[in-house]
Amino acid sequence: MTETFTPPTRFAVPGRIAVSNRAAALWQTATLTEIRRETPQAATFRFAVPAWAGHLPGQHLMLRLTADDGYTAQRHYSIASAPDDDGHVELTLDHVDGGEVSGWFHTRAEPGDEVQVRGPLSGFFAWPGDRPALLIGAGSGVVPLMSMVRHHRARGLDVPLRLLVSARGPEELIYAREYGAETTPVFTRSAPEGVPVGRLAACHLAPLLAEEPAGGWEAYVCGSNAFAEHASRLLVQAGQPVDRIRIERFG
């Protein structure tokens, strides 16, 4: 046997859970049942998926739209709802400028419409609710993290969980009504009276890292690539081990 190389750093391998290959491979019909406005740019789309195999918070699905000439468009979307939402999944989508799929959702979709989905997919970003979780998201990057928060509440888990969520201003803060004591919002452009305005910084992380639970935090970072780079570097600089940081980048 030749000598084997050990990388100088190891990130979190393997993934947290086993993924059902069968569920991942199968397209299913999802029927839109409800549309809820979250912010001027974002809305939540609730689907009935009767044969949904169940998911863990942090997983995503692939969604496919088909035009009448057979043309299809497919995209990955994080699942917003908690796992215990029997036969339903929710997605929260930003209206992307010129977005082919998000544009259809925000301008054409109505309850009763059918789309195709497959999943849940990928186990890497999944959080089964077993380890203390430090969640850091920006914009619609909060979507998979909200699934974790909802799961935490629905199951009455006592494992520590904290959420730092960055938005340009209060009116763009997705799920604003749902946050509780676990959440610290960070506003980058405008904030309510008395709340400072500024980018996510070391001073936001310090108190959370200072109250580190036994066994340490598992950090979950989700947002644009620029935000993910910024937040993950702050975490590393603050001493969070690199192999305890999971990143989902919205490219």
Add this chain to the structure above:
Amino acid sequence: MNVTRGFTGRPRVHHPGLPPGQYDAGDDWPVLSAEVTPDLAPADWTFRVDGLVGAPRTWDWDEAHALPGSAYEGDIHCVTSWSKFGVRFGGVSLDAFLAAVRPDASATHAVAYSHTGYTTNLPLSDLTGGRAWIAWEYDGKPLAAEHGGPARLLVPHLYFWKSAKWIAGLRLLDHDEPGFWEQNGYHARGNPWEEQRYAGD
């Protein structure tokens, strides 16, 4: 066919280079990696080929650059459904590295591993014959860290999660051994033209 009411899609020009289920990302080059981007200077970068080979070897930055240069100009395809046309990478053909280590006849697969600990598996036949590179230039400039710089594996005929960023080495094996995303539900090979996205596809 499950037609979506009211969905027409964007105006389409048939592009023969676009695999099924993909769209043209244009000038965008989304960054998709699960781990923290490492601070890896060229002086600290090494590339090793070991496992079922006659002469395992590690190259440093200067030694790798002393090999004959080789460029790729063509398209890349990400499993998240974007494709990018006409990209230009510069580096060295993997054939040059493999020739130096003399792979055993029994070697059929490889695990590519990164300086971050990321892994991905490939049939050896996908890495030979001028179809794979160690790349350190993009569009004539040093490859950016968030895209895998100082050097990444480049296997453009497979989905791009196979083109391991911050490449550290290849281990040649006589069997297939799933890597990071493959253990997380992705397809073992990842051919975009056959839409091999997830295990079971």
